[in-house]
Amino acid sequence: MDGFEVASQIRQDEQLKELPIIMITSRSGQKHRDRAMAVGVNEYLSKPYQETVLLxxxxYWSQVHV
Structure with a gap:
């Protein structure tokens, strides 16, 4: 199971579907970013990522869904 499948499963679960998802990946292409957004990922960060951006x-997502 990859991150796309995990995100899809989370979005299909009634108890978890509103959980913010921040995906961190080595794949930086637009195709992968579009796929992540299509399955419901909230933020897509490609490696190497800046720690400040992740934090x-x-x-942000902690405040939105508290």
Whole structure:
């Protein structure tokens, strides 16, 4: 099971479907970004990512869904 499948499963689960998903991956192409967004990923970060960007994303999505 890859990250796309995990995200799809989360979105199909009634108890988890609103859970924010931040995907971190080595794949930086637009095709993969589009696929992630299509399955419901909220943020897509490609490696190497900046720690500050990740922390800002976590802070943002934590506030949105608290």
């Amino acid at each position: 800002e994303s976590i802070a």
